[in-house]
Amino acid sequence: MTSSSAAPLRAVGLTVVRGPATVLDSVDLAVASGHRVGLIGPNGVGKTTLLRAMAGLQPLERGTVHRTPLTATVGYLPQEPLRSPDETVTELLTRRTGV
Numbered sequence: 001m002t003s004s005s006a007a008p009l010r011a012v013g014l015t016v017v018r019g020p021a022t023v024l025d026s027v028d029l030a031v032a033s034g035h036r037v038g039l040i041g042p043n044g045v046g047k048t049t050l051l052r053a054m055a056g057l058q059p060l061e062r063g064t065v066h067r068t069p070l071t072a073t074v075g076y077l078p079q080e081p082l083r084s085p086d087e088t089v090t091e092l093l094t095r096r097t098g099v
Helices: 047-054 089-097
Strands: 009-018 021-031 061-068
Touching: 009 047, 021 047, 021 061, 047 061
Parallel strands: none
Antiparallel strands: 009 021, 009 061
């Protein structure tokens, strides 16, 4: 198992504020080499904001994203609005990612 400090992608203390709302508050996340991440939760809790921050697409109030090597890139697949009403989250992930 990869320790969080050795993970090729790490977020440390990410904080994002929009107007009066704190969307992310000191979030830490480590992603090991070869792993994929999917976030599931209600609308408005910061899932997209976290993934955009990890990809370098979201300005941060505080915190850092570490990539090893420094030339590494993070892919970001935007939300898919077209999901069949009878399709489960697992089925959607399998269809989109092959997992």
